[in-house]
Amino acid sequence: MGSPRGAGERIVAVGKVAPIPGEQVLDAKGLVLAPGFIDTHSHAVSDLREIPAALGAVSQGITTVVGGQDGGSDLPVSELFARLEGSAPAAVNVASYTGHGTLRSKVLGEDFRRAATAAEIAEMSRLLERDLDAGSLGLSSGLEYDPGIYSTRGELVDLARVAARHGGPYISHIRSEDRTFWEAIDEILAIGREAKLPVQISHVKLAMRTLWGEAPRLLALLDDARKQGVDVTADIYPYLYWHSSLTVLFPQRDFENLAVARQVLAEIAPGPTSPRSAAKRRR
Secondary structure, three states: OOEEEEEOOEEEEEEOOOOOOOOOOOOOOOOOOOOOEEEOOOOOHHHOOOOOOOHHHHOOOEEEEEEOHHHOOOOOHHHHHHHHHOOOOOOOEEEEOEEHHHHHHHHHOOOOOOOOOHHHHHHHHHHHHHHHHOOOOOEEEEOOOOOHHHOOHHHHHHHHHHHHHOOOOEEEEOOOOOOOHHHHHHHHHHHHHHHOOOEEEOOOOOOOHHHOOOHHHHHHHHHHHHHOOOOEEEOOOOOOOOOOOHHHHOOOOOOOOHHHHHHHHHHHOOOOOOHHHHHHHHO
16 A cells, blocks of 8 residues: 655655655554544534543544534534634534524524524524624534424525525435435425525435335435536435434424324334344345
8 A cells, every 4th residue: 555654734645655864754554544534423512621632533533523413503603613722622623513403592492383483584594694704614404303393494495595605505404304204305405406505414314114225216316406406415324223312203292192102113213123034024
């Protein structure tokens, strides 16, 4: 693979590099030198105040974390940056989106189980604009969670247009990853199309048994949208399990509905399944 040459904090050459007289040479046989990794979907930012060494990140080679995911963020983001640049620096670089859920909580308070008014959307837009001016990457949402689940598509499009004016993208834990999955995909594509900004689907998954095997249909939808001018991308876990709160399993928040609970246990959160029995079902 050859040898890399470092200069300061950068890798400046890779290949058959001959030592320069006086240059320090390190024997790293069997090891790999790489740039710092970027965790593009991180929830570590809230822990940096208590754990500024960020050992869980740096021990994996992560040197930058991107927070403000799934609709939750520090607000205003300028205070987060000031703290990290001031008396409480962290061992990693930090970037952040502005969370739609955080904006909604700030403006609507406890009265969030409804559509926002035009005046409330205008105030959320003002707060988002302030964050974008301070260095926020764009707008994030978590539409299976409170309070984002009660938002309308129009509210999201209006806020996404603010992000678009600043060159920012929209990243979303979409409104459903199971029962109304296709409608949720349609929504994020519509936001990208109407607000004219890049959209990113966070940890895309087919989180219901009856959706298993539908990945080709999903990829075809995303490919078609890209051909039509929607800059849509998605990321995916490199493992089979996912983690969230119980609330996402009850989109109507009807936690005592036994029929819904039975559907959840059968279709969305089934018990452990062996690879052999799963293969039998597929046949």
